[in-house]
Amino acid sequence: MRILLAEDEKQLNHVLTVAMTSQGYDVDSTFNGQEAVEMAQQKAYDVMIFDIMMPVKDGLTAVKEIRASGDKTYIVMLTAKSEIDDKVKGLDDGADDYLTKPFSLKELLARLRSKERREDNYNTKKMQLANLFLDVENQEISSRNSVRLSTKETELLQYLLLNKDKFLSTQTIFSHVWKDSEENENIVWIYVSYLREKLKAIGSDVEISGEKDGSYVLQIQKG
Known part of the structure; x- marks a missing residue:
């Protein structure tokens, strides 16, 4: 922590x-x-x-x-x-x-x-950034259309939304989202890639920037 x-x-x-x-x-x-x-x-x-x-x-x-x-x-x-x-x-x-x-x-x-x-981590069940909406309870994101997320995709996006515009290291993300998992830190890049594809699929104005093994930041697309 x-x-x-x-x-x-x-x-x-x-x-x-x-x-x-x-x-x-x-x-x-x-x-x-x-x-x-x-x-x-x-x-x-x-x-x-x-x-x-x-x-x-x-x-x-x-x-x-x-x-x-x-x-x-x-x-x-x-x-x-x-x-x-x-x-x-x-x-x-x-x-x-x-x-x-x-x-x-x-x-x-x-x-x-x-x-x-505490399990709720003071998170809200419905979150928004620009035209991106995350329904945590139903594990769904929506914008121009909607798509369902897996449990870990939901947890990852929720953590990124709570820390929008902040550069989060791979290690920081892994320790929060996969803290009780036997996976290694490579799983972060895999799930970031999943989320990137789904954000594009729903036409969201929000993007995840960053490279493998580095830091990632969730932000509104520039331009």
Whole structure:
């Protein structure tokens, strides 16, 4: 699971990073909200952990910008304030959960494990990008016409849609879509090829760019 941590207290940032890394999580850390927004735009994360009080751009503003871009990643807010208004505002601005400092490291790790166990991954059952519509439940994509998808095709397209315009490495895609499989990473290219043909077949304005063994990005066709 890849985590983005934005915490300006250097010692706490270090402690949290080491603790989460020791549990097998892949952690990217930063010390200000603006850089956190930029990193969220460039990479796919499973969880984002933001302190409220940060330089350059505070955590609440960063969360609002990330949500405005359509990013649905699970977000936990950290705050040294205990007032209920701060917690409510954080949730209203798009956070999914919060922890009040000082908090137990065990509690944070427990919440991350709980997040891993969730099967819905905060995904929606119906998704859209330009003239492409994905019905997750019925495993069908439609545009000028429609076609059915396999389970893995659906999961792959769903993950790409959740991270549209982000370049996702073959390894990242494989670890999310085939995490419990005995397949190897070559399967990613095979299923990307399947999806490309089906996107063309339905006349979609959305395409998957990228080469075998490299990174892929789902985006609206240019021109």
